[in-house]
Amino acid sequence: MIWLSLEEFLAMGGYGSYVWGSVLVTGGALALELVLLARRKRAALLAAAQASRRRQA
Amino acid sequence: MSGHLTPGAGTVAGATPGAIHRANLQGRARRWLQFASPAAFYGPAGTLATLLLPLSLVLALVGLYIGFLVAPTDAQQGDAYRIIFVHVPAAWLSMVIYAAMAFWSAVGLVANTRLSAMMAGALAPTGALFTFLALWTGALWGKPTWGAWWVWDARLTSELLLLFLYLGFIALQAAIDDPRRADRAGAVLALVGTVNLPIIYFSVKWWNTLHQGASVSISSAPTIATPMLLGMLVMALAMWSYAAAAALLRLRCIILERERQAAWVARLAQGEHA
Amino acid sequence: MIGMLAWIVKRDLLLAGRRSADALGSLGFFVIACSLFPLGVGPEPAALRSMAPGVLWVAALLAATLSLPRLFSADHADGTLEQMLLSTEPLVLIVAGKAVAHWLVSGLPLALLSPLLALQFGLDSRSMAVLLASLLLGTPILSLVGAVAAALSLGARSSGVLVALLALPLYTPVLVFGAGAVDALGAGGGAVAHLLLLGAGLGFALALAPWAAAAALRIALE
Numbered sequence: 001m002i003w004l005s006l007e008e009f010l011a012m013g014g015y016g017s018y019v020w021g022s023v024l025v026t027g028g029a030l031a032l033e034l035v036l037l038a039r040r041k042r043a044a045l046l047a048a049a050q051a052s053r054r055r056q057a
Numbered sequence: 058m059s060g061h062l063t064p065g066a067g068t069v070a071g072a073t074p075g076a077i078h079r080a081n082l083q084g085r086a087r088r089w090l091q092f093a094s095p096a097a098f099y100g101p102a103g104t105l106a107t108l109l110l111p112l113s114l115v116l117a118l119v120g121l122y123i124g125f126l127v128a129p130t131d132a133q134q135g136d137a138y139r140i141i142f143v144h145v146p147a148a149w150l151s152m153v154i155y156a157a158m159a160f161w162s163a164v165g166l167v168a169n170t171r172l173s174a175m176m177a178g179a180l181a182p183t184g185a186l187f188t189f190l191a192l193w194t195g196a197l198w199g200k201p202t203w204g205a206w207w208v209w210d211a212r213l214t215s216e217l218l219l220l221f222l223y224l225g226f227i228a229l230q231a232a233i234d235d236p237r238r239a240d241r242a243g244a245v246l247a248l249v250g251t252v253n254l255p256i257i258y259f260s261v262k263w264w265n266t267l268h269q270g271a272s273v274s275i276s277s278a279p280t281i282a283t284p285m286l287l288g289m290l291v292m293a294l295a296m297w298s299y300a301a302a303a304a305l306l307r308l309r310c311i312i313l314e315r316e317r318q319a320a321w322v323a324r325l326a327q328g329e330h331a
Numbered sequence: 332m333i334g335m336l337a338w339i340v341k342r343d344l345l346l347a348g349r350r351s352a353d354a355l356g357s358l359g360f361f362v363i364a365c366s367l368f369p370l371g372v373g374p375e376p377a378a379l380r381s382m383a384p385g386v387l388w389v390a391a392l393l394a395a396t397l398s399l400p401r402l403f404s405a406d407h408a409d410g411t412l413e414q415m416l417l418s419t420e421p422l423v424l425i426v427a428g429k430a431v432a433h434w435l436v437s438g439l440p441l442a443l444l445s446p447l448l449a450l451q452f453g454l455d456s457r458s459m460a461v462l463l464a465s466l467l468l469g470t471p472i473l474s475l476v477g478a479v480a481a482a483l484s485l486g487a488r489s490s491g492v493l494v495a496l497l498a499l500p501l502y503t504p505v506l507v508f509g510a511g512a513v514d515a516l517g518a519g520g521g522a523v524a525h526l527l528l529l530g531a532g533l534g535f536a537l538a539l540a541p542w543a544a545a546a547a548l549r550i551a552l553e
Contacts, residue, residue, distance in 0.1 A: 002129060009125075013136035015201050022140045022194040023121075026147065029190060030299060033183065034110075037306045044313035045326040052323035221500040228496055232487035241550045242483050246497065249479055249543055253501050256532075260504035267511060 093170045095312040096321055102305040102312075109302035116295035120146075124288035137201040141285070144194035146293035147187050148212070150300055151219060154184035158226075159251040162244035174240035175315070177247060178230055179308040183300050185223035191216050211265035215258045222250045236315055335420050339428025340435070346405070347436045354436045357398040361441050364390040365448045376453050383452035384462055384513035391441055391466060392502050395473040396495035398437045402429055402481045403548070404490075416552055422545040430471075430478045430541065438470030458513050461522045465509040468529040472505050473498075475533075475540035482547035505532060 003009040012019040124142035131138040158180045165174030195213050196206045207213070226246055233239035316322050347354055368386045369379055406412040415425050445466050449459045480498035484490040508525045515521035 002126065012139065013130065015135060015137035018137055018197045018201050019139050022143050022197045025193060026143050026190050029186060030303075033186060033303055034306070037303065037310060040310045041306070041313065044310055044317070045322075048313065048317045048322045049326035051317055052326065218500050218503055221496075225497045225500060228493055229483060229487065232484070232489060232493050234488075238550060238553070242487075242547060245479075245543060245547050245550065246483055249501070252539070253504075256504045257500070260507040264507045264511060267514065 093168075093172050095172050095175065095316060096319065098172055099309055099312050102309050106302040106305040106309075109298040109305070113295045113297075113299035113302060116291055116298065120288055120291035120295050123284055123291060128282070128284040128288055134202050137198065140194050140198040142288050142292050144191060144198055145289050146296045147194060148191040148216060149293050150296045151184055151188040151191050151216065153297065154180050154187060154300055154304075155219065155223070155247075155251070155254070158184060159247050162247040165240065166244045166248075171237070171240070174244055175311050176304065176308055177244060178240065179311055180300075180304045181223055181226050181230075181243075182307065183303045185220060185227065187296070187300065188216060188220040188223055192220065209265065211258075211262040214261045214265070218257050218261070219254070222254070226250070332424065335424050336428045336431070339425055340432045343429055343432030344435060347432065353398070353401055354440070357394045357437050358440055358444065360397055361390050361394040361444070362448065364393060366451065369451070379452045380454060383449060383454050384458070384465075384510040386452070387445055387448060387462065387466075388469075388506050388510040391438075391445075391470065392473065392499065392506060393495075394441060395437065395470070395477055395502075396480075396498050397491075398433070399477040399481045399494045399498065400484070400491050402433055402478055403485050407485055407552075412548070413552055416549065422548065423541045426478055426482070426544045426548065427537075427541040430474045430544075433478070434471045434474040438474055439467075442466035442470050454513075458516055461513050461516050461526070464526055465512040465529060468526060468533055469505045469509040472529070472533050472536045473502060475536040476501050476505075478544040479540055479547060482544040482551060485548065485551040505529070508532070 010016055010020070120142065124139055128139070130136050158177045161173045161177040161180070164170065165172075165177060192213065195216070199208055199213075200206050226243055229246055230239045230243045233242055313322055313325075365387055368382070372378060372382070403412060406415070416422060442463060445462055446459045449462055454462065477494070477498050480494045480501070483497060484493040487493055508528045512522045512525035512529070515525055
């Protein structure tokens with residue numbers, strides 16, 4: 001462990017906003033992608049269910 | 058769903074010479090080839106994704122541990138250099154994904170399999186995202202290290218052009234209504250882009266060395282010590298498994314949307330919304 | 332084979348001649364776009380001289396992308412393109428002929444006009460000559476690679492913008508070596524290397540682009 005305290009870790013030698021800005025945006029973007037994919041899947045299944053209900057009707 | 062190539066069971070080509078040829082193959086090959094059908098691949102794709110996502114999370118935690126808690130502070134760049142643990146893997150992935158896109162495009166055009174072309178289309182948005190992240194993290198690295206949010210470094214400029222190639226692919230597929238035509242037009246574009254990429258990179262490098270005054274090489278990372286290299290590799294593996302999982306999940310969505318009229322999709326949908 | 336090529340070129344030139352407004356329009360765009368830059372950047376002679384090759388080349392790229400949709404759209408609209416696909420003549424040849432005609436109508440006049448516009452930017456005569464040479468070598472590449480983009484966007488929605496979006500990233504090497512040729516002259520003799528690279532690019536494009544465009548046309552028309 002090279003950091004002596006949590007404050008030091010978060011500060012990243014003064015470059016905290018750049019480093020954490022990178023890490024958080026990356027993680028957030030990838031998580032957002034997964035969320036959007038889940039929504040897309042739900043929408044596709046909903047459309048399929050509606051289409052089949054209409055065919056049966 | 059039977060494992061045999063009977064027409065109308067969601068298989069690729071029905072009674073064409075290709076299907077007859079495939080029916081004459083050994084049983085093992087036939088069993089693999091059945092996965093060329095979107096309907097048959099839907100399930101396995103989901104299983105693969107469920108395995109790859111947790112793997113990517115574990116790898117990412119390991120990689121971040123190495124990069125942020127083990128690797129020492131750099132003498133010249135301070136702790137700002139730690140951005141390379143995200144920037145470099147993202148750039149690597151942006152290129153690997155494009156290569157995969159080109160590969161599946163070629164397979165789709167040559168073997169005329171729908172699923173390969175759909176996979177190419179599924180990879181594109183993820184690839185574009187990684188390209189954007191490479192540029193974003195590159196800017197955040199450049200500002201504290203070199204004093205500017207953007208420098209016309211050869212690799213960053215090539216990365217920007219790669220983003221345009223991805224966006225062109227996505228735009229082309231979005232603009233063509235017929236899915237099959239969109240697949241094949243996109244495939245041609247992906248291959249044209251692949252041929253052009255080395256040329257683009259070479260020309261940008263050339264241009265960069267000519268205008269030497271303005272150029273600062275962001276690619277000159279601090280001398281790579283073992284923990285740094287290990288950290289980047291682990292993060293690259295983490296991003297690779299994430300990207301594969303995301304592309305498979307998107308592929309599933311594409312399959313559901315294209316096969317919306319099929320009975321198996323209706324059954325699946327009713328199962329979810331019963 | 333040459334006969335077929337010549338026939339296609341003559342036909343396309345004739346058709347372009349009947350609708351000369353189109354070709355003159357993109358030429359006019361080239362002139363206007365070049366003239367806008369000094370208005371936006373200021374008339375300082377040294378600055379204009381240094382940005383002249385880049386400005387002229389970018390304007391040439393944009394003018395090319397504007398004229399590309401016309402390459403196949405007219406023939407596509409009246410069914411001639413499908414006839415061409417069904418004919419026994421190799422589609423590659425037809426596409427090559429169309430690209431040549433496109434260059435003769437849009438790229439060549441643009442290149443020949445460039446010395447005049449270079450005067451606006453205060454370029455000296457040696458730079459003008461290199462710029463002319465680079466445009467003469469580069470604009471055919473724009474027509475050839477642009478044909479691929481035009482073929483891919485055939486029948487797609489908002490095809491005008493789409494063609495530009497697809498073509499411009501592929502044009503970057505041509506831009507780099509074209510504009511770079513003039514800059515290299517200032518830095519002390521290296522223009523020949525750039526022009527040779529452009530020539531190599533032209534050969535490469537001549538070999539591959541018609542083939543890719545023909546494949547794209549088949550996909551668009553199946």
